[in-house]
Structures are given as C-alpha cells and as structure tokens.
Amino acid sequence: MCPATDTGKVLNPMELIAEGKRNLFANGMEILRARSFDSLGAASNGTPMSVSLIGDGESSVKTDSIWECTTCGACTEKCPVFIEQFPKILKMRRHLVMFEDGLKDEKADDRVQVYDVSELLAKGLQPTKP
Numbered sequence: 001m002c003p004a005t006d007t008g009k010v011l012n013p014m015e016l017i018a019e020g021k022r023n024l025f026a027n028g029m030e031i032l033r034a035r036s037f038d039s040l041g042a043a044s045n046g047t048p049m050s051v052s053l054i055g056d057g058e059s060s061v062k063t064d065s066i067w068e069c070t071t072c073g074a075c076t077e078k079c080p081v082f083i084e085q086f087p088k089i090l091k092m093r094r095h096l097v098m099f100e101d102g103l104k105d106e107k108a109d110d111r112v113q114v115y116d117v118s119e120l121l122a123k124g125l126q127p128t129k130p
C-alpha cells in the first residue's frame with residue numbers, strides 16, 4: 001500500500017506511528033513533570049526530552065523514513081483507525097528543514113536556481129516563464 005514500504009525503503013507508516021508512541025512513553029514522565037499542574041498536552045517549549053523524537057534510537061522516528069514519504073496519502077486513506085500519518089511526517093520534515101539543517105548536505109546552488117533579474121535585463125535577456 002505505501003509505495004516507500006513496497007519498494008523496500010525504511011519508511012513504514014504504521015511503524016512510524018508506533019515509534020512516535022514509544023517516544024511518548026520514553027519521555028512521558030519528563031513531560032508530566034515539566035508541564036504546569038492544570039495544563040493538558042505537551043510540556044512547554046524548551047523542555048529537554050531525554051529521547052529525541054527524530055533519530056536512530058529504538059524510540060525515535062528514523063530520519064530516513066521522514067524523507068522517503070512521497071505524500072501520496074495512501075496510508076491515511078486506508079488506515080482502519082483513521083490515523084493521519086503523512087501530515088505528521090510533513091511536520092517532522094518541516095522541523096528538520098527549519099531547525100536541524102535537514103538539507104545541509106546538499107549545496108544550495110543545486111536546490112534552487114536563483115536569477116538576478118536586474119542582471120538578466122542589463123544583458124537584454126528576459127526571464128522566462130516556468
């Protein structure tokens with residue numbers, strides 16, 4: 001069903017959710033201790049967790065699996081208990097890009113072609129429409 005799993009990649013959407021659950025159990029007491037008495041949900045931002053949500057440990061979501069999702073949505077469509085896997089994957093991917101330099105191994109020049117429009121116009125060239 002998942003094209004990543006079916007082609008032998010690390011990503012398995014069901015296992016990814018289970019890894020998240022194991023991470024919550026691993027950090028549960030710290031979250032409970034850190035949050036205020038009358039609040040619900042996660043501890044406040046900045047509370048260090050001993051087990052990282054994204055990483056290589058038993059109770060962490062594997063970094064490779066986050067990048068292998070094609071966002072096709074098949075997992076969400078077929079899930080018998082209505083878990084929305086790929087929006088969670090996208091949030092973790094966003095976190096890696098914004099806070100963990102998830103794309104730092106690639107050269108910026110390879111990812112984005114940046115044109116200086118004024119330079120093109122000075123040369124008499126017109127930017128082309130994509």
Ligand code: SF4
Binds near residue numbers: 003075
């Ligand atoms: S959206 Fe779901 S089924 Fe599709 S690649 Fe990602 S995890 Fe697999």
